[in-house]
Amino acid sequence: MTDNPDTGGGVRVFSDYVRGARDFTEEADVVVVGSGPSGSVVTYELAKAGHRVILVEEGPPFTPQEFSPDGNISMARTMREGGLRSTTGTLMPVLQAICLGGGSLINSAMCVRPPGFIFDEWSTRFDLERTTRADLDPHFDAVSEFLGIAPTPEDVQGPRNLLFRQGCDALGISSEPVDRNVRGCRGSGECYTGCRARAKQSMDISYIPQAIQLGARVLTSLQVQRVLSEGRKVQGVEGQVVEPFSGRTSHRFKIRARWVVLAAGCMATPVLLQKSGDLANASGQVGRNLQFHPGSAVAGVFPQALNPIFGGTQSYQSLAFLKEGFKLETMWSAPAALAVRMPGLGEALVKHFGELPRTAVWDAIASTHRSTGSVKSRFRSMNPAIRWRLHPEDMKVMLRSIHVLAQIFFAAGAEKILPGVHGLPDELHSAEEAEVLRDYPIRPGDLVTASSHVFCTTRMHGDASRGVVDEDGLCHGFDNLYIADTGIFPRCPSVNPMLTAMALAHRQAESLAERI
Amino acid sequence: MADIIWAGIFIALLGMALGRGWAGYSRTGPSYAVLARREAAFLEAAAEVLFPPSEGLPLSGVEADLPGYADRYLVALPVRQRNLLRALFVLFEHATLVWPAAGRGGFRRFSSLSEGQRLDVLRAWESSGLYLRRMVLTALKAVLILGYVGHPRSLGALGLAPWKLESPRVEADYLYPPIGEGRDRLPDRASVPASSPLSPLLSPPLSPPLIPGVDQETS
Ligand SMILES: Cc1cc2nc3c(=O)[nH]c(=O)nc-3n(C[C@H](O)[C@H](O)[C@H](O)COP(=O)(O)OP(=O)(O)OC[C@H]3O[C@@H](n4cnc5c(N)ncnc54)[C@H](O)[C@@H]3O)c2cc1C
Ligand code: SF4
Numbered sequence: 001m002t003d004n005p006d007t008g009g010g011v012r013v014f015s016d017y018v019r020g021a022r023d024f025t026e027e028a029d030v031v032v033v034g035s036g037p038s039g040s041v042v043t044y045e046l047a048k049a050g051h052r053v054i055l056v057e058e059g060p061p062f063t064p065q066e067f068s069p070d071g072n073i074s075m076a077r078t079m080r081e082g083g084l085r086s087t088t089g090t091l092m093p094v095l096q097a098i099c100l101g102g103g104s105l106i107n108s109a110m111c112v113r114p115p116g117f118i119f120d121e122w123s124t125r126f127d128l129e130r131t132t133r134a135d136l137d138p139h140f141d142a143v144s145e146f147l148g149i150a151p152t153p154e155d156v157q158g159p160r161n162l163l164f165r166q167g168c169d170a171l172g173i174s175s176e177p178v179d180r181n182v183r184g185c186r187g188s189g190e191c192y193t194g195c196r197a198r199a200k201q202s203m204d205i206s207y208i209p210q211a212i213q214l215g216a217r218v219l220t221s222l223q224v225q226r227v228l229s230e231g232r233k234v235q236g237v238e239g240q241v242v243e244p245f246s247g248r249t250s251h252r253f254k255i256r257a258r259w260v261v262l263a264a265g266c267m268a269t270p271v272l273l274q275k276s277g278d279l280a281n282a283s284g285q286v287g288r289n290l291q292f293h294p295g296s297a298v299a300g301v302f303p304q305a306l307n308p309i310f311g312g313t314q315s316y317q318s319l320a321f322l323k324e325g326f327k328l329e330t331m332w333s334a335p336a337a338l339a340v341r342m343p344g345l346g347e348a349l350v351k352h353f354g355e356l357p358r359t360a361v362w363d364a365i366a367s368t369h370r371s372t373g374s375v376k377s378r379f380r381s382m383n384p385a386i387r388w389r390l391h392p393e394d395m396k397v398m399l400r401s402i403h404v405l406a407q408i409f410f411a412a413g414a415e416k417i418l419p420g421v422h423g424l425p426d427e428l429h430s431a432e433e434a435e436v437l438r439d440y441p442i443r444p445g446d447l448v449t450a451s452s453h454v455f456c457t458t459r460m461h462g463d464a465s466r467g468v469v470d471e472d473g474l475c476h477g478f479d480n481l482y483i484a485d486t487g488i489f490p491r492c493p494s495v496n497p498m499l500t501a502m503a504l505a506h507r508q509a510e511s512l513a514e515r516i
Numbered sequence: 517m518a519d520i521i522w523a524g525i526f527i528a529l530l531g532m533a534l535g536r537g538w539a540g541y542s543r544t545g546p547s548y549a550v551l552a553r554r555e556a557a558f559l560e561a562a563a564e565v566l567f568p569p570s571e572g573l574p575l576s577g578v579e580a581d582l583p584g585y586a587d588r589y590l591v592a593l594p595v596r597q598r599n600l601l602r603a604l605f606v607l608f609e610h611a612t613l614v615w616p617a618a619g620r621g622g623f624r625r626f627s628s629l630s631e632g633q634r635l636d637v638l639r640a641w642e643s644s645g646l647y648l649r650r651m652v653l654t655a656l657k658a659v660l661i662l663g664y665v666g667h668p669r670s671l672g673a674l675g676l677a678p679w680k681l682e683s684p685r686v687e688a689d690y691l692y693p694p695i696g697e698g699r700d701r702l703p704d705r706a707s708v709p710a711s712s713p714l715s716p717l718l719s720p721p722l723s724p725p726l727i728p729g730v731d732q733e734t735s
Contacts, residue, residue, distance in 0.1 A: 011691045015698040061692035064683035072662045076592035084597045091651055100692070188679050196681045205688040212691065244695050247594050309676050335676040336666030340658045345638050346568055353665055354572030357675050422650065445647030448654065 010212035014060060014221040017241045023252045026219070028054040029516060031237055031257035033224045033272070035059075036102020037498050038484040038505040039263030040203035040211070041143065045509030047214035051516055054255055055216060056237070058223045059099035060244040061204055067194030071337030074193040077245060078106050080267075081383060089373060090390040090444045092294060095452040096267060100220055101204035103265075103452065104498065108191040108314040109180040109200045110329070111149045112495040113140050115322065126490040127462025130471050139503040139510075147181040147201045149499070156187030158311020160360035163302070164330045165316055167412030173404075175318040178329070181206070181498075182312075189332040191313035222253055223382060227260060227276040227481070234260045234279075234481045259480045259516065261473075263505070266290075266454040266487035267375055267384045273458070274377040280475040280483075285468050286458055290373040290388055291492040293453035296398055297331065297363040299341060299418040300409035301355045308332060308360060322494050325394075326366045326401035328408070333361075341448065343418060343426035352418070362408070364401030365453065367494040368394035375457050390444040398449070399442045406434035422446040453497050458487040473508040484508050537610070540628070548587040554627075555602060556583035558609040561627035562656065565634045567664050574673045577664055585663030601659070608656060615640060 017024075030046055032039045035057040043055040059078075068074045075083025080096045087094060097103045116133040123131050143149070152161075157177065168175035181201040188197055198205060208218060225239040236256040240249040262269045270287035273279045280286060309332070317329040332338070335356055342352035373388025402419060409417050410431040417428050419437060423446055428434045461467020464476035469488050475481045484505045486497050493500050537554070548556060559582050567577030590598045609626045616622035617633035626637060641653040664670060671677040685703070693701040 013693060013699075014696065015693070019698070060695045061688070063689065063692055063694055066695055069678040070662065070666050072589045072659065072666075073592050076589060076594075076597075082593040082597040084593070084600070091647065186679075186681070188681060190678065196683050198684050198686050204692070205686050209687040209691060245592070245594070305675075307675070309679070334662075334666065335671065335674070336662045336664075339665040340654070340661050342661075345642060346565055346635055347570060350567055350570045350572055353670070353674070354570075356665075445650075 010215075010217050011061070012217070012219045012221075014241070014244055017221065017251065021251065025254045025256065026054055026217075028052045028217070028255065028257045030054070030259040030261060030512070031056060031255045032261045032263055032484075033237060034102060034262070034264035034268070034485065035100050035203060035208060035218070035220075036097070036263060036265055036485065036501075037104050037203060038486070038501045039261070040101070040104075040207040041502045041505040042261050042263060042484050042509045042512070043216050043218075044207045044211040044214070045506060046513055046516075047211045047216035049509075049513035049516075051513065053211070053216040054257070055208070055211070055218045056222045056224055056255065057100050057102075057218065057220045058242055059097070060220055061100035062105060062194060064194065064196045064198065067196055069190065069193055069334060071193065071334035074106070074334070078194070085383070085386070087373065087386045087388040089387045090371075092292070092388065092390075093450040094267075094292070094386065094454065095450065096265060096454070099204075100208065100218070101202045104181075104200075104202040105204060106192055106194060107452070107498065108331070109182050109202075110314050110317070110496040111144070111147075111179045111181050111499040112317070112319075114493045114495045114500060115319070117323070118494055122490050126460065126467065128460060128471050128490065129462065131460070136500075136503050136507065139506040140499065142506055143499065143502045144179075147206055148183045149179050149181050151177040151179050152182075152185070152312045152315040153177075156185050156312050157315050158187055158189070158308070159306045160308045160332065161311045161316040161330045163306070163360055163412040164362055164408065167408035167410075168318055168320075170411035171407060173318055173408065174320045175316060175328075178312070178315050178317050180312065180315070185312055187311050189309050189311055189313050190334070192333050192337075223249065224264070224272060225275060225382065227262070227272060227279055228254075229276065229279055229481070232477060232479050234478065236260065259482065259512065261482040261484050261508075261512070263484040265485050266457050267386065268382065269483055269485055269487050270375045270457045271377040271382060271384050275382070280458075280468055280478060280481060282477050283461075283465050283467060285461075285466065287375045288372075289456040289459050290375055290386070291371070291455045292368060292388065292451040293365040293492055293494075293497075294368055294371075294390065294398065294449040294451045295363050295365045296402060296420070296447050296449050297341060297361050298402055298405040298409065298420060299338070299359050299361045300412075300414035301416050301418070302358050302360065302413060303415050305357050306360060308357065309335065319495070321401070321404065322367075324400065325368075325397040325494075326364045327495055328362065328364050328401065328405060331361050331363050341418070341420055343420070348426075360409075360414075362405050364398070364405060365496075366394060366398045366401060367492050368397070369491060370394050372456075392444070395442055395444055395447075398447060399437060399440060402447075403434065403437040406437055407431055410434065420448055453486070453492070455486050455489040455492045455497070458483050459490045460488045461490060472511040473504070482508060482512060537606075546584065548583065550590040550598065550602075551583055551587040552602075554609070555605045556587075557627045558605050558625075559583045559586055559660065561629075561634060562608075562638070563660055563664065565631055565638065566657070566660055574669050575667065577660070580664045580667045580670070582660050582663045585667075586659055589659060589663075601655075604652060604655060608652065612637065
């Protein structure tokens with residue numbers, strides 16, 4: 001192995017390796033694997049503390065010219081397995097990013113602090129004494145200030161978000177504008193395909209450039225395949241250069257570091273540990289306890305035109321039902337992608353397309369604590385085999401969330417809804433008709449769901465025999481191996497996870513900086 | 517003797533399978549980067565019944581060139597997913613062997629069925645009690661709907677074409693060259709007008725209104 005040619009500006013991209021065309025080795029105090037919200041916060045904070053940090057990312061950096069407004073093509077380029085990753089057991093698409101910035105590049109920037117009772121549950125059930133909301137608030141504050149997180153202003157809400165508020169108000173359900181990590185949002189509603197307005201403070205344009213200014217180095221298009229270890233200590237990571245999109249691997253690299261932080265995401269981190277000789281798995285919990293927030297959406301058609309392409313992508317929400325197990329939110333996406341959930345075939349289907357300008361889509365994410373699964377490595381692949389089964393009781397919670405959404409739609413003046421439940425009529429025309437949702441004997445598979453929120457595969461637990469990491473993210477039984485991603489959540493957080501992941505990463509970085 | 521009979525049966529079955537899978541598809545028409553002509557024929561046949569001409573939208577499924585769209589999508593996918601999707605097209609085309617269409621010749625491949633039969637076949641998939649079968653149809657619909665509704669003429673007619681938006685320059689633009697390109701493609705810092713927000717942390721709020729409608733014919 002040789003040293004690689006110097007990188008301009010602290011970032012290395014695929015063409016740099018092609019030019020070098022040889023195996024290479026790097027050295028740093030800390031190597032962070034994965035540039036999603038967690039890895040980026042750790043990288044920035046450690047660089048700020050004066051440490052030599054290398055951030056490694058398998059995906060490429062995207063520029064606005066490379067964002068495609070087409071939902072299929074965008075997902076094929078920015079998501080793992082071309083956007084077609086899915087669970088087995090209960091079949092559910094799972095969306096996960098592969099790009100600089102991880103999920104933050106193509107998420108809708110919702111930043112939600114979980115209420116205190118969620119952390120109370122975490123701390124009591126998982127022996128996490130220092131993980132109360134009060135403990136984490138300073139970290140939430142630090143991240144919020146850095147990213148300019150604030151409630152979505154009224155002038156970029158647009159009709160489809162404001163109608164949600166109207167419906168909630170009419171029913172006495174509390175709702176609020178969503179806090180988001182955006183600066184100067186124009187309400188283009190295209191967060192999922194990348195923010196051309198450069199308003200969304202995704203990691204690639206916020207934490208990462210700032211970390212680079214502080215001396216961090218960012219190596220993209222590198223797939224880490226193994227953590228190097230001996231006894232209680234890790235010595236770095238190794239892997240291969242990977243070509244963007246095709247995924248073709250070429251020459252090898254090694255990064256030697258005194259500290260390793262795995263932030264490759266809830267699906268990839270356990271696979272990396274498994275591929276590294278079942279590392280950090282004395283508890284047997286690596287890859288287990290997998291949880292999701294499955295999402296289900298309802299479309300409502302209004303009598304008036306909504307100009308639905310205007311408005312923050314997901315800018316209004318209700319936390320009123322968190323204790324019941326679900327959260328309600330508005331959403332928008334590439335119109336053609338939303339059209340996929342339209343029922344019917346032939347003329348009936350095309351008629352629904354014609355209604356898109358009068359359509360709003362609202363969704364619910366469910367805290368399906370009873371539905372668990374696992375992530376296992378596959379032979380000759382870094383992609384995981386994901387098994388998961390939706391529990392019938394959780395299914396009922398999801399149906400209840402759809403029922404509530406239906407009520408809100410009709411209270412807001414919708415002329416009909418498309419519930420998207422197999423076995424029910426394609427359209428329901430009134431709140432009374434929607435009562436059919438109340439007791440419908442729903443089965444997994446009757447509802448088309450998807451999830452982009454994944455948790456718990458390397459869960460944090462005060463008891464080393466029942467979890468993978470401690471409260472600072474340090475792997476039990478190791479001196480210098482950390483995990484920082486949503487895999488360390490002990491339970492699904494019931495709200496959108498990015499902000500919590502960053503707050504936890506902020507705390508970890510502080511404690512790691514002290515130890516270094 | 518028995519061996520000869522079995523060999524004869526095997527050869528006959530193989531011939532039928534090859535005939536069903538390969539023969540009779542048009543040899544002319546556009547060529548694609550990935551898609552085979554028989555896959556294109558299947559997609560066209562599905563698009564024809566999924567999206568008939570209507571008053572609401574300015575073009576039908578056939579006019580939207582959905583095989584061309586699917587081909588672009590397949591090119592963008594990783595190889596494994598690309599092959600899976602192509603397998604799904606083949607599966608659907610020949611699933612009439614297991615779930616035939618009603619009426620004469622219901623066992624023929626999907627693209628050889630009449631329009632009415634094709635619609636009936638799709639209906640049967642959509643209302644199937646088998647979750648997996650419904651999901652296969654959803655996956656097929658997803659590819660075709662994204663191409664059809666996402667067609668610039670459809671989006672334009674619906675008033676849902678993407679906004680005309682300029683991307684203000686941010687610090688990151690000096691760090692990342694376009695994907696696959698070298699550092700020489702990075703913009704020159706000196707060429708940036710003084711008013712451009714260099715750091716996202718300093719950028720002032722931009723305000724609506726947005727400008728509707730990119731060029732709908734060409735986007
Ligand atoms: C479409 C979508 C919308 C969402 N909307 C929201 C929202 O509005 N609000 C919210 O709170 N959450 C949202 N989420 C979820 C949120 O984005 C994720 O929870 C968050 O990104 C998780 O952060 P992470 O750091 O744990 O991992 P990730 O963001 O998944 O980052 C992990 C990174 O590691 C890289 N990596 C993986 N394996 C390797 C390897 N072997 N070598 C090198 N690099 C590797 C990956 O490419 C990836 O970039 C959304 C997610 C998606 C996909
Ligand atoms: S709504 Fe549009 S402008 Fe606002 S953050 Fe999302 S993509 Fe950017």
